[in-house]
Amino acid sequence: xxxxxxxxxxxxxxxxxxxxxxxxxxxxxxxxxxxxxxxxxxxxxxxxxxxxxxxxxxxxxxxxxxxxxxxxxxxxxxxxxxxxxxxxxxxxxxxxxxxxxxxxxxxxxxxxxx
Amino acid sequence: xxxxxxxxxxxxxxxxxxxxxxxxxxxxxxxxxxxxxxxxxxxxxxxxxxxxxxxxxxxxxxxxxxxxxxxxxxxxxxxxxxxxxxxxxxxxxxxxxxxxxxxxxxxxxxxxx
Numbered sequence: 576x577x578x579x580x581x582x583x584x585x586x587x588x589x590x591x592x593x594x595x596x597x598x599x600x601x602x603x604x605x606x607x608x609x610x611x612x613x614x615x616x617x618x619x620x621x622x623x624x625x626x627x628x629x630x631x632x633x634x635x636x637x638x639x640x641x642x643x644x645x646x647x648x649x650x651x652x653x654x655x656x657x658x659x660x661x662x663x664x665x666x667x668x669x670x671x672x673x674x675x676x677x678x679x680x681x682x683x684x685x686x687x688x689x
Numbered sequence: 690x691x692x693x694x695x696x697x698x699x700x701x702x703x704x705x706x707x708x709x710x711x712x713x714x715x716x717x718x719x720x721x722x723x724x725x726x727x728x729x730x731x732x733x734x735x736x737x738x739x740x741x742x743x744x745x746x747x748x749x750x751x752x753x754x755x756x757x758x759x760x761x762x763x764x765x766x767x768x769x770x771x772x773x774x775x776x777x778x779x780x781x782x783x784x785x786x787x788x789x790x791x792x793x794x795x796x797x798x799x800x801x802x
Contacts, residue, residue, distance in 0.1 A: 576735075606788060617778060617792040618733075633789075667732055671788070676721055676740070678790060680733040 577602050577672050579681035587687045588658055595654045596684045598668035603648035606671040608678070609641070613664045624651040624668075658688045691716045693781060695793035702769055703801050710764040710796045712779035717760050720782040723790065724753050724764050727776045736777075737764070741784070769800045 578601040588594050598607065607624040622630040622643055630643035645651040655662050665683045672679070692715045702708050712722070721740045725733040737746045737753040739762070745754040752765040762779055776797045780790040 581732075608788070617794045618780075618790075619792075620789055623788065665730075669733075669790075676782070677735055677738045678723065679735055680725070682732040683730075685730060 576679050577604055577670055579668065579670060579679060581668060581681040581684050583684060584682065585685040587689065589689055590659055592658055593654055593656045594658065594686060595652050596666055598651045598653070598681055600649045600670055602672070604670040604672045607645060607651045608669045609643060609651070609653045610667045610669060611664045612667065618667065621653070655686065660688045662686065663688045691781060691783070691791045693779060693791050693793035695779060695796050697796060698794065699797040701799040701801060704769060704771060706769050707765070707767050708769055708798070710766070710777050710798070712762040712764070712793055714760045714781050717757050718784040719757060720784050722755055722762050722779060722781050725778045725780065727778060727795070733778065771800045771802045773800050774798055
Protein backbone atom coordinates (compact mmCIF):
# COMPACT_ATOMS: atom_id res chain seq x y z
CA UNK A 576 0.00 0.00 0.00
CA UNK A 577 1.02 3.62 -0.52
CA UNK A 578 2.84 5.47 2.25
CA UNK A 579 1.04 8.73 2.97
CA UNK A 580 2.38 11.63 4.99
CA UNK A 581 0.71 14.85 6.08
CA UNK A 582 2.14 18.14 7.23
CA UNK A 583 1.69 19.60 9.72
CA UNK A 584 0.69 16.80 12.07
CA UNK A 585 -1.00 19.34 14.32
CA UNK A 586 -1.38 23.07 14.66
CA UNK A 587 -3.04 25.66 16.85
CA UNK A 588 -4.29 28.68 14.93
CA UNK A 589 -5.99 31.96 15.60
CA UNK A 590 -9.48 32.76 14.42
CA UNK A 591 -9.55 34.43 11.02
CA UNK A 592 -6.29 32.97 9.74
CA UNK A 593 -5.75 30.24 7.16
CA UNK A 594 -3.81 26.98 7.26
CA UNK A 595 -2.59 24.86 4.37
CA UNK A 596 -2.27 21.12 4.95
CA UNK A 597 -0.07 19.03 2.69
CA UNK A 598 -0.57 15.40 1.70
CA UNK A 599 2.34 13.56 0.09
CA UNK A 600 2.24 9.99 -1.27
CA UNK A 601 5.30 7.91 -2.03
CA UNK A 602 3.87 6.65 -5.33
CA UNK A 603 1.44 7.80 -7.98
CA UNK A 604 -2.19 7.35 -7.03
CA UNK A 605 -5.37 7.45 -9.02
CA UNK A 606 -7.49 9.49 -6.67
CA UNK A 607 -6.98 11.65 -3.60
CA UNK A 608 -9.62 12.73 -1.12
CA UNK A 609 -9.89 15.05 1.85
CA UNK A 610 -11.97 14.19 4.92
CA UNK A 611 -12.83 16.03 8.10
CA UNK A 612 -13.38 14.45 11.49
CA UNK A 613 -14.90 16.83 14.00
CA UNK A 614 -14.41 16.11 17.71
CA UNK A 615 -16.25 12.98 18.77
CA UNK A 616 -17.67 12.41 15.31
CA UNK A 617 -16.95 10.23 12.34
CA UNK A 618 -15.38 11.18 9.04
CA UNK A 619 -17.07 13.34 6.45
CA UNK A 620 -15.82 13.66 2.90
CA UNK A 621 -14.93 17.26 2.00
CA UNK A 622 -13.88 16.85 -1.62
CA UNK A 623 -12.12 14.81 -4.25
CA UNK A 624 -8.84 16.39 -5.33
CA UNK A 625 -8.60 16.20 -9.13
CA UNK A 626 -5.20 16.34 -10.77
CA UNK A 627 -4.88 19.41 -12.94
CA UNK A 628 -8.43 20.63 -12.43
CA UNK A 629 -10.77 21.99 -9.80
CA UNK A 630 -11.69 19.73 -6.90
CA UNK A 631 -15.14 18.17 -6.63
CA UNK A 632 -16.81 19.28 -3.40
CA UNK A 633 -19.44 17.48 -1.37
CA UNK A 634 -22.63 19.11 -0.23
CA UNK A 635 -21.94 21.63 2.51
CA UNK A 636 -18.35 22.33 1.49
CA UNK A 637 -17.26 25.17 -0.81
CA UNK A 638 -14.09 26.10 -2.61
CA UNK A 639 -13.80 29.52 -0.97
CA UNK A 640 -13.60 27.91 2.45
CA UNK A 641 -11.58 24.81 1.52
CA UNK A 642 -9.48 25.48 -1.58
CA UNK A 643 -7.70 22.35 -2.77
CA UNK A 644 -4.81 21.85 -5.14
CA UNK A 645 -3.46 18.71 -6.76
CA UNK A 646 -0.60 19.62 -9.09
CA UNK A 647 0.52 16.03 -9.71
CA UNK A 648 -0.29 12.39 -8.95
CA UNK A 649 1.50 12.29 -5.60
CA UNK A 650 0.70 15.57 -3.86
CA UNK A 651 -2.29 17.62 -2.73
CA UNK A 652 -3.00 20.52 -0.41
CA UNK A 653 -6.10 21.53 1.51
CA UNK A 654 -6.41 25.07 2.85
CA UNK A 655 -8.79 25.87 5.66
CA UNK A 656 -9.59 29.55 5.16
CA UNK A 657 -10.76 32.25 7.54
CA UNK A 658 -10.83 29.75 10.37
CA UNK A 659 -13.26 29.72 13.26
CA UNK A 660 -13.33 27.43 16.33
CA UNK A 661 -15.89 25.27 14.50
CA UNK A 662 -13.11 24.27 12.08
CA UNK A 663 -11.25 22.50 14.88
CA UNK A 664 -11.02 18.95 13.56
CA UNK A 665 -8.73 16.27 12.31
CA UNK A 666 -8.23 16.59 8.57
CA UNK A 667 -7.25 13.44 6.71
CA UNK A 668 -6.27 12.72 3.16
CA UNK A 669 -6.91 9.35 1.57
CA UNK A 670 -5.94 7.73 -1.71
CA UNK A 671 -6.98 5.09 -4.20
CA UNK A 672 -4.11 3.48 -6.05
CA UNK A 673 -4.32 2.07 -9.57
CA UNK A 674 -7.34 -0.17 -9.99
CA UNK A 675 -7.56 -0.88 -6.26
CA UNK A 676 -10.85 -0.18 -4.51
CA UNK A 677 -9.29 -0.07 -1.05
CA UNK A 678 -8.78 3.43 0.36
CA UNK A 679 -5.75 4.23 2.48
CA UNK A 680 -5.51 7.15 4.84
CA UNK A 681 -2.81 9.51 5.95
CA UNK A 682 -2.03 10.07 9.64
CA UNK A 683 -4.18 13.20 9.80
CA UNK A 684 -3.65 16.82 10.80
CA UNK A 685 -5.14 17.87 14.13
CA UNK A 686 -6.24 21.49 13.91
CA UNK A 687 -7.28 23.59 16.89
CA UNK A 688 -8.67 27.06 16.26
CA UNK A 689 -8.75 29.45 19.20
CA UNK B 690 -28.91 9.20 1.46
CA UNK B 691 -26.80 6.38 2.87
CA UNK B 692 -26.64 6.16 6.65
CA UNK B 693 -24.24 3.90 8.51
CA UNK B 694 -24.79 2.92 12.13
CA UNK B 695 -22.45 1.11 14.45
CA UNK B 696 -23.49 -0.64 17.61
CA UNK B 697 -22.36 -0.55 20.34
CA UNK B 698 -20.79 2.89 20.56
CA UNK B 699 -18.40 1.62 23.21
CA UNK B 700 -17.38 -1.81 24.41
CA UNK B 701 -15.12 -2.97 27.20
CA UNK B 702 -14.01 -6.60 27.45
CA UNK B 703 -11.41 -8.59 29.37
CA UNK B 704 -8.38 -9.82 27.48
CA UNK B 705 -8.88 -13.11 25.67
CA UNK B 706 -12.55 -12.68 24.90
CA UNK B 707 -13.98 -13.05 21.43
CA UNK B 708 -16.14 -10.11 20.39
CA UNK B 709 -18.37 -8.87 17.60
CA UNK B 710 -18.79 -5.34 16.35
CA UNK B 711 -21.86 -4.48 14.30
CA UNK B 712 -22.38 -2.17 11.36
CA UNK B 713 -25.62 -1.52 9.50
CA UNK B 714 -26.36 0.57 6.45
CA UNK B 715 -29.63 1.82 4.99
CA UNK B 716 -28.97 1.52 1.25
CA UNK B 717 -27.97 -1.98 0.15
CA UNK B 718 -26.68 -0.73 -3.22
CA UNK B 719 -23.07 -0.65 -2.08
CA UNK B 720 -19.87 -1.31 -3.98
CA UNK B 721 -17.80 -2.41 -1.02
CA UNK B 722 -17.50 -2.19 2.75
CA UNK B 723 -14.30 -1.40 4.55
CA UNK B 724 -13.39 -1.78 8.23
CA UNK B 725 -10.82 0.58 9.72
CA UNK B 726 -9.07 0.98 13.00
CA UNK B 727 -8.31 4.42 14.47
CA UNK B 728 -6.02 4.94 17.43
CA UNK B 729 -6.54 8.10 19.52
CA UNK B 730 -5.54 11.24 17.63
CA UNK B 731 -4.28 9.21 14.69
CA UNK B 732 -5.27 8.37 11.14
CA UNK B 733 -7.07 5.27 9.93
CA UNK B 734 -5.62 1.84 9.33
CA UNK B 735 -7.45 -0.34 6.82
CA UNK B 736 -8.27 -3.74 8.31
CA UNK B 737 -10.49 -5.54 5.85
CA UNK B 738 -12.36 -4.79 2.65
CA UNK B 739 -15.33 -6.82 1.48
CA UNK B 740 -16.60 -6.36 -2.04
CA UNK B 741 -20.36 -6.42 -2.55
CA UNK B 742 -20.17 -9.86 -4.17
CA UNK B 743 -18.33 -11.37 -1.21
CA UNK B 744 -19.68 -12.73 2.07
CA UNK B 745 -16.63 -12.48 4.28
CA UNK B 746 -12.95 -11.69 4.56
CA UNK B 747 -10.39 -12.85 7.10
CA UNK B 748 -7.09 -11.47 8.28
CA UNK B 749 -5.40 -13.10 11.24
CA UNK B 750 -7.71 -12.83 14.25
CA UNK B 751 -10.16 -10.65 12.35
CA UNK B 752 -13.12 -11.85 10.34
CA UNK B 753 -15.58 -9.53 8.64
CA UNK B 754 -18.88 -10.67 7.17
CA UNK B 755 -21.29 -8.91 4.86
CA UNK B 756 -25.01 -9.47 4.34
CA UNK B 757 -25.77 -6.89 1.69
CA UNK B 758 -29.46 -7.67 1.38
CA UNK B 759 -30.09 -6.98 5.04
CA UNK B 760 -27.64 -4.08 5.17
CA UNK B 761 -25.38 -5.56 7.83
CA UNK B 762 -21.75 -6.32 8.48
CA UNK B 763 -19.98 -7.70 11.50
CA UNK B 764 -16.35 -7.60 12.55
CA UNK B 765 -15.34 -10.56 14.68
CA UNK B 766 -12.19 -10.27 16.77
CA UNK B 767 -10.88 -13.50 18.25
CA UNK B 768 -8.85 -13.76 21.43
CA UNK B 769 -8.80 -10.01 22.03
CA UNK B 770 -5.64 -8.31 23.29
CA UNK B 771 -5.04 -4.94 24.97
CA UNK B 772 -3.35 -3.81 21.74
CA UNK B 773 -6.71 -4.17 20.02
CA UNK B 774 -8.01 -1.19 21.99
CA UNK B 775 -8.99 1.46 19.46
CA UNK B 776 -12.02 2.86 17.65
CA UNK B 777 -13.30 0.65 14.87
CA UNK B 778 -15.02 2.30 11.93
CA UNK B 779 -16.94 0.77 9.09
CA UNK B 780 -17.48 2.58 5.83
CA UNK B 781 -19.42 1.78 2.67
CA UNK B 782 -19.01 3.02 -0.87
CA UNK B 783 -21.77 3.54 -3.42
CA UNK B 784 -22.58 1.02 -6.10
CA UNK B 785 -20.63 1.78 -9.24
CA UNK B 786 -18.04 3.81 -7.39
CA UNK B 787 -15.26 3.01 -4.95
CA UNK B 788 -14.78 6.65 -4.29
CA UNK B 789 -17.15 8.08 -1.78
CA UNK B 790 -16.99 6.41 1.59
CA UNK B 791 -19.79 6.94 4.07
CA UNK B 792 -18.60 6.25 7.59
CA UNK B 793 -20.30 5.02 10.71
CA UNK B 794 -19.67 6.75 14.00
CA UNK B 795 -17.46 3.96 15.27
CA UNK B 796 -17.21 1.55 18.17
CA UNK B 797 -14.68 2.43 20.84
CA UNK B 798 -13.16 -0.84 22.05
CA UNK B 799 -11.22 -1.25 25.28
CA UNK B 800 -9.59 -4.57 26.03
CA UNK B 801 -8.65 -4.83 29.67
CA UNK B 802 -5.50 -6.73 30.66
